[in-house]
Amino acid sequence: MITGEIKNKIDGIWTTLWTEGNTNPLTNIEQLTYLLFIKGLDESELRKEKDAAFLGLEHTGVFSEMPADFTEIQKEHWPKMRWTQFKQLPAEEMHQVMITTIFPFIKTLGGKEDSAFSKYMKDASFMINKPATLQKVVTALDSIPMEDRDTQGDIYEYLLSKLQTSGTNGQFRTPRHIINMIVELMKPTPEDTIIDPAMGSAGFLVSASEYLRKNHSNLFLVEGLKNHFHKEMFYGNDMDTTMLRIGAMNMMLHGVDAPNIEYRDSLSEDNIEAENYTLVLANPPFKGSLDYESVSNDLLKIAKTKKTELLFLSLFLRILKPGGRAAVIVPDGVLFGSSNAHKAIRKEIIDNNKLDAIISMPSGVFKPYAGVSTGIMIFTKTGTGGTDKVWFYDMKADGYSLDDKRSPIEENDIADIIERFSNLSSEKERKRTEQSFFVPVDKIREQGYDLSINKYKEVEYEEVEFASTIEIIGKIESLELEIIKGINELKDMLKAGDI
Structure with missing residues (x-):
């Protein structure tokens, strides 16, 4: 920023x-x-x-x-x-x-x-x-x-914030530090095939390429991996040709020679991709609503809905290879919405695949151009289930004030989130009164597949001992006597002409 x-x-x-x-x-x-x-x-x-x-x-x-x-x-x-x-x-x-x-x-x-x-x-x-x-x-x-390169990315982000309003389907730009956090959580490997089906200016793909340069520099010494990085690793779709141009330039400036960027409505019947990718990184459009006729029937099988945020989750499950992973930003309604479609998509991810984590983010993260509350959903496609417990984290600060100014502050949970997610074995004993904790899948099923962190977070109330009524009355009487004494002293001073 x-x-x-x-x-x-x-x-x-x-x-x-x-x-x-x-x-x-x-x-x-x-x-x-x-x-x-x-x-x-x-x-x-x-x-x-x-x-x-x-x-x-x-x-x-x-x-x-x-x-x-x-x-x-x-x-x-x-x-x-x-x-x-x-x-x-x-x-x-x-x-x-x-x-x-x-x-x-x-x-x-x-x-x-x-x-x-x-x-x-x-x-x-x-x-x-x-x-x-x-x-x-x-x-x-x-x-x-x-x-x-971070400054360059921040300048892009600031320029994009000049658009102020989100697009017709609710798309808006993801802050760079949130993108980088998600990439750090997922730790892309040189063998991954990565897609963002709603890529915008290609922020997730750029961050993934930078992560690989920093952590796997040897991939450029192996011809097969080097070729994969430049030509077969990065895929992005969008319906805005200006964003596709900006995304293509962004990728080239960050050293990816031939990214696979396509003009495509990812949710339409025309998109027939299935089991092509090992990693999805995305912040798909929120609050969009599509006609059933324009949506791929495959996506409607899991959850019959017109809501883009739910349809994209169905899409991610379809395009991931078995064992493929996804880290996606979703509006809070996806986590606790009570409609049949909301419950169906959560049930599909939990029962038939493996839900790994839910990170609840504060509502100011997308200000000044959106105040929506969001979370990060991390899951693995298995097709055979595998969810035994889900890790929750209650993110309270991201290093910036949560108002429209988004000024830098000291409070920042990002490093803690990355550290804890990278060492989940040490999280097992944490209580639900703490900032992060595990919840067994049976508890989640009991709650109707609700994934709101507030359903599971426990609050410790400290017992406060108040003084007895007699003691309080005694203190009031004592104060009253002091006031009367003060008033009498003031009267005496007035009579004596001292004031």
Whole structure:
């Protein structure tokens, strides 16, 4: 989460675009994303070149060889393509280089025409039409330090928060620190095949790729695993082409060469995927409502419902391989809703698969653009049951205030959640009066498959001993005497003329 100077600079850029006539928030986010992508691409190439020079190796990067089909004017622009040169150009020349050369160049960066990147960049347009505006924005972006990938991610998140309202189906952006926590809980492996069927800007996929780089760097030394990472590990679906473009750029900036990103309504009859993935990471749309006719019949078999949050849970069970895992954010209603559909999906996960954990999150986590109470549901697809006890955690703080300002605070349960979930064997003896505890599956069945933590959390009341009525009356009388004494002393002083 960004604050202070960086936040002010982004707000300044936003104001520049707005006052220059670009009033569509999503268009502005898209245009800034292109510029961030160009800046990040150069920084990434500079790092690779530096590493190669240090190791005495040759480096063939995106700027190593000029495309053969470049026109004469594009050839003239080639030395000015990289951000380090581009940012220094006069306004008119900068705009011409962008429109004529840089933007057409980045649209084909994905290599093959059918790559996710090329596919969704094909219809992209650069819409900052005034050279002076472009120069202002480039200068402002250049002053923001983005070598740290977390900062880059936070800037994306802050830009996306400018949308303010959620989408028509209730989708909204997941804070980066919550995404990172979920990925840390699930600990992706180099062999995993990961999907987010409602990917947005690909936050979960990016975080998973960063986790693997940090914890399994040796995967890039094994050709099969390296190829899997770049081409066969990451999958994402969305119905918003702008988000698909942003997601594709986000993945490429984070070093995934060919993510499998598709324009797809994940809940429709057209999506026939089954048992393809080993890990689902998602924050699917809440509060959406679909017509039965537009929903895959397979999903309606588990729970006949129009609610998107329930249909997505059915989808996750279908697309996971046996033994596959899911960590998904759900609105609280999914955990305790009393409709037949709510109970049916919870029963399916508990009785026919393995529910591992429920982490209850405070309602302010998604502020300022949503105040809904949510939880994290972690389960494993088995098809044969396996739930014997479920781990619950009552998360009270995430390191930020729970109001619209979301200011940094000291209280933060995230490290504790990760530590405890990674060592569940030591949680067995914890009482239900504590912040985390196990609940046997039989107790959950007795409660009608209710997964609200408040159903199982026990509160310890301290016995308070009050003074007897006679003692209280005695204290009142004593106070009354002191008051009368004080009043009499004040009267005497008035009579004597002392005051």
